[in-house]
Amino acid sequence: MRNNPIYLSLCMIVKNEEELLPRCLDSAKVLADEIIIVDTGSTDNTVSIAERYGTRCYSFEWQNDFSAVRNYSLHYARGEWILVLDADEWLTPENTEKIKRLTQTAKGIAFYLNFRSRIRSSAAGDYVITAHPRLFKNGLNIRFSGRIHEHITDSVHTAGGTIEPTDIFVEHEGYSDERMLNRKKIERNIAILKRELQESPENGMIYFYLGECYSLLEQWSEALQWYEEGARKKTIPPDNLALLYQNAGTAYLNSGNIPEAYRAERQSLKFHPVRVTPHIVIAESALTEGNYDLAVWEYTTVLEQTQNPETRIFDRISEHIPNCNVIRLRLGQAYFLSKDYENAEINFKVVNQSHSLWRDAQKWLTKTYFLTKRFDDALKCINDVISNVPDDVEALTLKGKIIGNSGNLDDALKYFHQALDINPAYVEARSDAVRIQLVRGKISEAQAMIENAPGLETVPGLLKLRAEILFRMGNHLEAQAILEQLISQNQAEFETYFLTALTADALGNSDDVLHYCSEAQKMNPSDIRTYILQGNALIKKQQYQEAIAVLKTAAQRKPDVPDVWKSIGIAAVKLEDYAGAKEAYETALRLQPDDITIKRSLAALCSKLGLLNEAEKYLLMIKTP
Numbered sequence: 175m176r177n178n179p180i181y182l183s184l185c186m187i188v189k190n191e192e193e194l195l196p197r198c199l200d201s202a203k204v205l206a207d208e209i210i211i212v213d214t215g216s217t218d219n220t221v222s223i224a225e226r227y228g229t230r231c232y233s234f235e236w237q238n239d240f241s242a243v244r245n246y247s248l249h250y251a252r253g254e255w256i257l258v259l260d261a262d263e264w265l266t267p268e269n270t271e272k273i274k275r276l277t278q279t280a281k282g283i284a285f286y287l288n289f290r291s292r293i294r295s296s297a298a299g300d301y302v303i304t305a306h307p308r309l310f311k312n313g314l315n316i317r318f319s320g321r322i323h324e325h326i327t328d329s330v331h332t333a334g335g336t337i338e339p340t341d342i343f344v345e346h347e348g349y350s351d352e353r354m355l356n357r358k359k360i361e362r363n364i365a366i367l368k369r370e371l372q373e374s375p376e377n378g379m380i381y382f383y384l385g386e387c388y389s390l391l392e393q394w395s396e397a398l399q400w401y402e403e404g405a406r407k408k409t410i411p412p413d414n415l416a417l418l419y420q421n422a423g424t425a426y427l428n429s430g431n432i433p434e435a436y437r438a439e440r441q442s443l444k445f446h447p448v449r450v451t452p453h454i455v456i457a458e459s460a461l462t463e464g465n466y467d468l469a470v471w472e473y474t475t476v477l478e479q480t481q482n483p484e485t486r487i488f489d490r491i492s493e494h495i496p497n498c499n500v501i502r503l504r505l506g507q508a509y510f511l512s513k514d515y516e517n518a519e520i521n522f523k524v525v526n527q528s529h530s531l532w533r534d535a536q537k538w539l540t541k542t543y544f545l546t547k548r549f550d551d552a553l554k555c556i557n558d559v560i561s562n563v564p565d566d567v568e569a570l571t572l573k574g575k576i577i578g579n580s581g582n583l584d585d586a587l588k589y590f591h592q593a594l595d596i597n598p599a600y601v602e603a604r605s606d607a608v609r610i611q612l613v614r615g616k617i618s619e620a621q622a623m624i625e626n627a628p629g630l631e632t633v634p635g636l637l638k639l640r641a642e643i644l645f646r647m648g649n650h651l652e653a654q655a656i657l658e659q660l661i662s663q664n665q666a667e668f669e670t671y672f673l674t675a676l677t678a679d680a681l682g683n684s685d686d687v688l689h690y691c692s693e694a695q696k697m698n699p700s701d702i703r704t705y706i707l708q709g710n711a712l713i714k715k716q717q718y719q720e721a722i723a724v725l726k727t728a729a730q731r732k733p734d735v736p737d738v739w740k741s742i743g744i745a746a747v748k749l750e751d752y753a754g755a756k757e758a759y760e761t762a763l764r765l766q767p768d769d770i771t772i773k774r775s776l777a778a779l780c781s782k783l784g785l786l787n788e789a790e791k792y793l794l795m796i797k798t799p
Contacts, residue, residue, distance in 0.1 A: 183253030191261035201264040262347035283335035284310035378407035394429040416445035466512035473505035687711040
């Protein structure tokens, strides 16, 4: 039995919360001996609902100051303990019992509760846990301060106590798009914070909260200015500073500044090393940058640290709790992109079939099977997706790729067109359909598909295909203009540079061929097509030694390509190195034994070297193939 008739007071402030208030009050009424509600101007049924629960309701005129109204509610509290909740928060039976036990045995005067808020599923997790000091002793003059993001930290310290962590969780309606992206509320908060900043210009926390507001508006550069200024103030507690750098890292990532994202997250970990979220942001940054080994390391770290986060005392201000299915999917993607298909497969398979990301995992698994030439497995996997979601355009496109790889181009086209019927703007289905038409030599059909593509002028992949079609049609200058535009806009990848080099070769611009081949090699040094084209351009420029050096590089990478050896032979003849030319042509003939031009070249070379018997042998091979 409780000795004090008023043992715990629940204090709340509300405005227009008729939808959410009953759940909160239902969860807390078994715990609270009295419920005090202060209404700041509701125009719905909030007050009448509160009165049905036997609460003590008071009115307070809103003054753009959350602390003022919080403290007004505390003024009426008669309990030995005070619990503060908002209408969109509620307690589970397990956690009401934990609060009872804590208040009956606690030696401290104030405690953090852990508020679990649902967010949109992402790499950062399905929900975030934020610790707020909302349970404290009455009668010690503990009061809130701060117009917004109000807290009791200062008054607890003045009372000679500290705020202690707990394993108590409070459910929160969450940061849904509607609640978090209410622009009017965010702009209201910004105005309150800037007014408070005039009163306390050295308070780094105000700068931090302003950074949070601008982050919600996705105004990243503005957010970063406030975060950076807040860090310079040197007045933010270490735990909050860890959170500032963490959120600044997210802002840097979203604004495309990967090096600064890394720096900020590593700073965050210095202030609070046992954190999951900075590792998630580093992993996402690494994946964006193409540093797949780092991404694998960081995602693995996240999985290791995400072990039953609610079974221990929560000892940090805020933390995203990742969904392991999400992290497994991202880890699988990192392995896939690093070409470690074995580990990619393992992680994609782990994603639970009941999870919303299962379909994405299956599609990535299909890609893994496809690239490892397990076509039957790929087809079975993607059929599972299509049977569940028949209008998944990516799945239909993947099935078209698999079928096309088997040589059934007609059926492949059917799936690509089916995907385009659902979404005409789906670039990959259109690109694959165009490539099939090009393989078939149906240039006009390919051109029609490209010219009718939605948003053609803004999609680099489609513009490159348009240039390729123009190139095949002999419109080299038009093709060159498109390709050089893509390059000038930093929207070019290896194939774009290679096609530009081919176009320059067709136009007889050997210097441009050399330049674009060199740029292509920086992106993909293993593709020997650029070396062959480069070597032939050097032959045209009569730079034969340089040509042989480039072509031998190609031969080292892939020694079984006849064209490489034929070009080496041509350059060697120009240098009058007939023995070297003969050796090159003989290699080419072993690789391509039916090529009459190689036999003629060898016959001529043997004659020059006085090897008449060999010359006659090659001439005989031409006459009787």
